Amino acid sequence: MGWRATQPRLYMRPRGTELSAAERGQNASETHKDDYSMDEYREFVERVADGVWPSETILNRSADHAAVIVENLFRKADRIVEILTSELKTDVYAMPTVISSAIDFLRRDDGARIHILSETDLDRSAHPFLAAIDAAQFGDRLTVGIIRANTKQDYKFNFAVADAKSFRFEESRESFEAIVGFGHDKFASRLHNVFGVLAASA
Numbered sequence: 001m002g003w004r005a006t007q008p009r010l011y012m013r014p015r016g017t018e019l020s021a022a023e024r025g026q027n028a029s030e031t032h033k034d035d036y037s038m039d040e041y042r043e044f045v046e047r048v049a050d051g052v053w054p055s056e057t058i059l060n061r062s063a064d065h066a067a068v069i070v071e072n073l074f075r076k077a078d079r080i081v082e083i084l085t086s087e088l089k090t091d092v093y094a095m096p097t098v099i100s101s102a103i104d105f106l107r108r109d110d111g112a113r114i115h116i117l118s119e120t121d122l123d124r125s126a127h128p129f130l131a132a133i134d135a136a137q138f139g140d141r142l143t144v145g146i147i148r149a150n151t152k153q154d155y156k157f158n159f160a161v162a163d164a165k166s167f168r169f170e171e172s173r174e175s176f177e178a179i180v181g182f183g184h185d186k187f188a189s190r191l192h193n194v195f196g197v198l199a200a201s202a
Contacts, residue, residue, distance in 0.1 A: 053183020077162035164192035
């Protein structure tokens, strides 16, 4: 399949550049978690998302960071959010801020849609994210597909992409480590196309 060459170049900060506490947090090992607060990280991500597009590429390595990124993908999206996931992890998608941002996204426009492709079965009535959207009466604008076992062997990544413009890309489905960009139309469009190919084979 043609998506194997889609990984973008990582953003690398020039040597000697000073990092804010939030930026140190996103690039640091787990042992440096206390160097920053999640409020600082959220403020940093919102500033990048609301700034000039294409944004710098953000790195993130934890479930807490992933939740902030996904929250902001929904916040900045207009029409469609597509999610390729191993299992729609609850430590990301069950976060109240993520659920609230997704519902706000669906509420903003009658044409807004969320499409999910999962590598494992998802119970709509039991999964907090899916159940909350159904309870908010937006279930008709949320589709969930299941990736075939043989198709899963063809790739290793997971991602979320908004409007084919912004993305969060995990090179490995086994890790929360991801690269993120807002307004990166070229790469986000390729992820959108990959999603379409996988959806067609689900």
